[in-house]
Amino acid sequence: xxxxxxxxxxxxxxxxxxxxxxxxxxxxxxxxxxxxxxxxxxxxxxxxxxxxxxxxxxxxxxxxxxxxxxxxxxxxxxxxxxxxxxxxxxxxxxxxxxxxxxxxxxxxxxxxxxxxxxxxxxxxxxxxxxxxxxxxxxxxxxxxxxxxxxxxxxxxxxxxxxxxxxxxxxxxxxxxxxxxxxxxxxxxxxxxxxxxxxxxxxxxxxxxxxxxxxxxxxxxxxxxxxxxxxxxxxxxxxxxxxxxxxxxxxxxxxxxxxxxxxxxxxxxxxxxxxxxxxxxxxxxxxxxxxxxxxxxxxxxxxxxxxxxxxxxxxxxxxxxxxxxxxxxxxxxxxxxxxxxxxxxxxxxxxxxxxxxxxxxxxxxxxxxxxxxxxxxxxxxxxxxxxxxxxxxxxxxxxxxxxxxxxxxxxxx
Amino acid sequence: xxxxxxxxxxxxxxxxxxxxxxxxxxxxxxxxxxxxxxxxxxxxxxxxxxxxxxxxxxxxxxxxxxxxxxxxxxxxxxxxxxxxxxxxxxxxxxxxxxxxxxxxxxxxxxxxxxxxxxxxxxxxxxxxxxxxxxxxxxxxxxxxxxxxxxxxxxxxxxxxxxxxxxxxxxxxxxxxxxxxxxxxxxxxxxxxxxxxxxxxxxxxxxxxxxxxxxxxxxxxxxxxxxxxxxxxxxxxxxxxxxxxxxxxxxxxxxxxxxxxxxxxxxxxxxxxxxxxxxxxxxxxxxxxxxxxxxxxxxxxxxxxxxxxxxxxxxxxxxxxxxxxxxxxxxxxxxxxxxxxxxxxxxxxxxxxxxxxxxxxxxxxxxxxxxxxxxxxxxxxxxxxxxxxxxxxxxxxxxxxxxxxxxxxxxxx
Numbered sequence: 039x040x041x042x043x044x045x046x047x048x049x050x051x052x053x054x055x056x057x058x059x060x061x062x063x064x065x066x067x068x069x070x071x072x073x074x075x076x077x078x079x080x081x082x083x084x085x086x087x088x089x090x091x092x093x094x095x096x097x098x099x100x101x102x103x104x105x106x107x108x109x110x111x112x113x114x115x116x117x118x119x120x121x122x123x124x125x126x127x128x129x130x131x132x133x134x135x136x137x138x139x140x141x142x143x144x145x146x147x148x149x150x151x152x153x154x155x156x157x158x159x160x161x162x163x164x165x166x167x168x169x170x171x172x173x174x175x176x177x178x179x180x181x182x183x184x185x186x187x188x189x190x191x192x193x194x195x196x197x198x199x200x201x202x203x204x205x206x207x208x209x210x211x212x213x214x215x216x217x218x219x220x221x222x223x224x225x226x227x228x229x230x231x232x233x234x235x236x237x238x239x240x241x242x243x244x245x246x247x248x249x250x251x252x253x254x255x256x257x258x259x260x261x262x263x264x265x266x267x268x269x270x271x272x273x274x275x276x277x278x279x280x281x282x283x284x285x286x287x288x289x290x291x292x293x294x295x296x297x298x299x300x301x302x303x304x305x306x307x308x309x310x311x312x313x314x315x316x317x318x319x320x321x322x323x324x325x326x327x328x329x330x331x332x333x334x335x336x337x338x339x340x341x342x343x344x345x346x347x348x349x350x351x352x353x354x355x356x357x358x359x360x361x362x363x364x365x366x367x368x369x370x371x372x373x374x375x376x377x378x379x380x381x382x383x384x385x386x387x388x389x390x391x392x393x394x395x396x397x398x399x400x401x402x403x404x405x406x407x408x409x410x411x412x413x414x415x416x417x418x419x420x421x422x423x424x425x426x427x428x429x430x431x432x433x434x435x436x437x438x439x440x441x442x443x444x445x446x447x448x449x450x
Numbered sequence: 451x452x453x454x455x456x457x458x459x460x461x462x463x464x465x466x467x468x469x470x471x472x473x474x475x476x477x478x479x480x481x482x483x484x485x486x487x488x489x490x491x492x493x494x495x496x497x498x499x500x501x502x503x504x505x506x507x508x509x510x511x512x513x514x515x516x517x518x519x520x521x522x523x524x525x526x527x528x529x530x531x532x533x534x535x536x537x538x539x540x541x542x543x544x545x546x547x548x549x550x551x552x553x554x555x556x557x558x559x560x561x562x563x564x565x566x567x568x569x570x571x572x573x574x575x576x577x578x579x580x581x582x583x584x585x586x587x588x589x590x591x592x593x594x595x596x597x598x599x600x601x602x603x604x605x606x607x608x609x610x611x612x613x614x615x616x617x618x619x620x621x622x623x624x625x626x627x628x629x630x631x632x633x634x635x636x637x638x639x640x641x642x643x644x645x646x647x648x649x650x651x652x653x654x655x656x657x658x659x660x661x662x663x664x665x666x667x668x669x670x671x672x673x674x675x676x677x678x679x680x681x682x683x684x685x686x687x688x689x690x691x692x693x694x695x696x697x698x699x700x701x702x703x704x705x706x707x708x709x710x711x712x713x714x715x716x717x718x719x720x721x722x723x724x725x726x727x728x729x730x731x732x733x734x735x736x737x738x739x740x741x742x743x744x745x746x747x748x749x750x751x752x753x754x755x756x757x758x759x760x761x762x763x764x765x766x767x768x769x770x771x772x773x774x775x776x777x778x779x780x781x782x783x784x785x786x787x788x789x790x791x792x793x794x795x796x797x798x799x800x801x802x803x804x805x806x807x808x809x810x811x812x813x814x815x816x817x818x819x820x821x822x823x824x825x826x827x828x829x830x831x832x833x834x835x836x837x838x839x840x841x842x843x844x845x846x847x848x849x850x851x852x853x854x855x856x857x858x859x860x861x862x
Contacts, residue, residue, distance in 0.1 A: 067698040067715060068722055156698030177706060225693055225716035246747060249693050249719025256721055257728045258669055281637055281661055286479040286568030294589060303479060304637035307661025309668055310480055316669045335658060335747065342754040
């Protein structure tokens with residue numbers, strides 16, 4: 039909805055803060071993710087709205103009192119270290135303001151915005167200071183799971199498998215979705231057993247994640263960005279860096295335990311015996327070994343945790359992946375190898391925005407899920423798929439990750 | 451036994467190769483381990499020898515026909531990349547020769563030596579070329595398990611726990627030893643479920659091992675050796691390198707999921723957001739983070755595999771550890787943390803020589819185990835403990851790992 043309509047609600051309840059429901063933040067250790075709603079001014083619609091079984095009667099009544107606004111959910115990310123760029127963006131887009139488009143002081147009613155991630159604590163003062171808004175904090179795990187469940191249940195062509203350069207969308211039957219293992223790969227990695235809406239448990243994790251890839255990559259190459267390092271890994275070959283089974287066995291397999299000569303015996307193990315210095319190794323080979331080491335490890339630990347709880351499906355999210363074919367391939371192969379084909383690795387198109395979507399959803403007044411579920415029921419999935427003009431696919435070389443979903447919300 | 455006595459046997463059977471039973475090799479990806487027997491000339495003993503229940507009648511008969519020689523099992527390691535230093539050592543010590551002390555050509559009967567590890571294939575030709583000996587290859591896993599079982603069952607004060615700088619020897623009742631998880635940390639890591647003598651299965655492993663620590667450490671610091679890098683890690687602090695939970699949460703814990711502010715959220719994650727170059731980080735801090743990252747990861751994957759098979763005891767071996775207090779502490783804490791105290795991490799004093807001991811044992815004519823078991827039964831454990839003058843304890847700063855065990859063998 040646009041700020042003016044928001045203000046109607048704000049003024050209608052002078053005792054409460056002004057809630058800006060069309061913006062939510064997920065401020066992680068490395069990246070700051072934004073989700074915000076923009077209205078398509080031309081198709082408003084006040085028609086009766088169907089209720090999905092998941093919604094309570096109370097909520098449905100509340101919903102009926104609000105007009106429906108069609109528009110887009112927009113996704114944008116910034117580096118957390120450049121938090122001020124993000125604040126400038128919000129300021130320029132006036133995403134944080136109610137009807138106070140001309141003045142920037144928050145006035146008597148401090149505006150509050152839904153936010154999750156550690157940065158919602160760390161940067162709370164900065165947002166107050168620079169934008170005069172309070173961050174309405176939501177728990178990170180709650181948001182992650184809410185976002186994943188929403189995207190998997192509601193958004194068309196959200197989940198897909200990726201193996202041997204073959205991408206295949208998976209139809210998710212929401213009655214057959216749970217339980218699953220959610221592996222969120224951010225700076226670190228969290229592993230969550232999800233059994234339903236709000237029913238989940240963090241069962242494991244590892245500190246060897248996206249921050250390790252980029253951190254070690256930054257120390258070992260001259261790359262200036264995560265994406266540059268990822269790009270570089272495309273051209274690399276890990277055989278120059280890793281000690282393979284064949285390197286130990288003089289080119290032979292160690293067939294007795296099913297290890298082929300090309301299996302990695304020791305990541306970075308070949309740099310031990312060599313007389314070479316760091317400068318003698320190709321940065322692309324280093325990037326490739328790093329990516330392979332970290333993806334393998336995450337795939338293995340994920341499988342071992344899926345095994346513990348008998349979970350057949352592992353959904354990988356988080357901004358480490360960026361729909362990078364080699365990363366997805368390595369994760370899939372690792373899960374397939376260790377589980378002997380029992381478990382399946384799947385990916386989400388909005389992988390990096392699970393927490394932000396969850397924070398956005400956390401204000402139920404949108405009735406977003408309700409509406410979208412109805413639209414799905416109406417067999418019009420196109421309404422829910424990405425607006426093509428805004429898709430940024432890494433398969434086209436782009437890794438920006440900013441996207442939008444066409445959707446409808448209630449004017450709260 | 452000494453070479454002369456060996457020759458007696460060699461000549462007694464002109465149709466067979468000459469077997470040098472007093473030397474065995476385990477040639478790994480990074481390190482080449484030697485085990486060899488030296489006789490104490492002064493106490494020979496031809497007395498009747500008791501038979502342990504584990505030995506077959508046939509073997510026991512064979513054993514009785516041989517005199518008993520008291521002496522020492524000696525342990526020595528070389529870098530595999532300096533394989534020629536090892537060959538020079540064998541040459542100088544004449545470990546490879548029978549009575550041919552003066553001449554170095556193997557003559558008509560090519561001498562063969564028990565060897566395991568990938569290098570026993572890779573360097574077979576080199577040993578023939580330089581020493582005129584053939585390597586009698588034994589399977590790596592067989593030797594690893596045989597060596598671990600032997601040391602745990604027979605050698606006094608072999609196993610110990612290490613936590614919070616407290617080392618405690620564990621008495622192993624061999625009737626209560628199995629099953630256990632054997633985690634061998636060499637260049638890479640192998641995880642083996644051991645259920646008895648010769649009863650085992652390789653259940654998992656990881657490529658993030660000792661070769662990764664030394665390989666990445668070599669690329670990131672100016673260290674010239676694995677031990678130098680390990681030493682360096684003592685003085686380091688990982689907080690300067692790793693992204694801690696507190697760094698993300700503005701100094702706060704993420705208590706809801708039991709993560710303290712000092713827990714590592716992302717290994718090397720702090721080097722992402724910083725403007726610093728590699729030169730701005732202290733090498734000791736980098737070494738510390740590397741060691742912590744790799745030890746944590748091995749501890750976690752070990753625990754997850756112990757859990758799969760309901761194994762309560764995890765024995766860690768391999769040359770990565772080197773009785774390094776911080777490494778053992780990290781592995782113990784990881785196993786304890788993930789298993790909530792259910793599983794226990796234990797270490798072996800001859801951690802690095804499991805495979806070499808197994809290869810040495812693989813020629814049963816020693817009756818070594820038989821004899822030592824008898825000596826244990828005779829309540830004379832001192833005979834089996836290390837000869838004090840040769841202990842090299844890392845707690846005294848030394849990490850050489852060369853040691854000897856007093857023992858007796860049959861003159862084959």
